[in-house]
Amino acid sequence: MTSPATPSTAPHWLTFQLDGQAYAAPLAQVSEVIRMAEVTPVPGAAADLLGVRHLRGRVVPVLDGRRRLGLPPCDADSEGVRVVMLTHATHWIGLRVDAVGELLVPDAAVAAPPPGRAARTDDPVTGVLPWKGGFVALLDVRRLCRLPQTETA
Template identity: 70%
Template sequence: MSDIPNHTHDRWLSFRLGGQLYAAPLQEVSEVIRDGELTPVPGAARDLLGIRHLRGRIVPVLDGRRRLGLPEVHDGDEGEVRLVMLSHGPHLVGLRVDAIGDLVHTQGADMTPPPPGGTVRQDDPVHGVLPWQGGFVALLDVRRLCRLPLESEAA
């Protein structure tokens, strides 16, 4: 447990991407909305699908599959695709996911670091895994997932 960042989050919203469960801290999820019209951004990173207007704000929307290096083929129900609006400080970023899952409660759970074998990256958005419903759920760091600066860098 000592290798996991000290997060105070104990409730997480899970979602499915490429047959795997991921979760974001519930307190950093502002809302979940239906997928909709996006405006492409020329020259943007490959995982940026575009921008969307949301109640007067311009919100970048990331493709969760591309951001996490998963196959882009969606074999699920297109009607279940959602945008999870993630907020971190003043930032709001949308993440397209295949389907929304359950709330995951981590209080007292046995959270472990990500399994070895993957490429170790300083900006890896997966900061821990948790046994869940016969499998596991990968817990995401929203700041790293959305490539947001540290608060000290944003000043």
């Protein structure tokens, strides 16, 4: 885990809800938030991949945030459901979330993930921050989307 940043140098995070829990992705890796639209299923894909969709000339995979994090399914037709478009290097990935929250600028040190999570190399939760009487789980976009450690040419 990285050393805690001071509030003036701390990155901004976009919060969103999944099964009543707050999660956040680095704002620098969020390209936009869009409404859920039709996706084309991909035969044989991972269970958390809803499918692919076209977005301004790109074919973008769309993950179900709940399934990816091992949470129970929900009604996909809910009014607040959105797709957070995430980027990492040259990759674009959509993440379906229950609702989009607000911009978070940490004013406290990031704590380690809950015990047991840190031991999993594929766990996308990199830390937690106290927030609104609870906590927000900070996500690593590369691990969340199961992208390679380094880019190949």
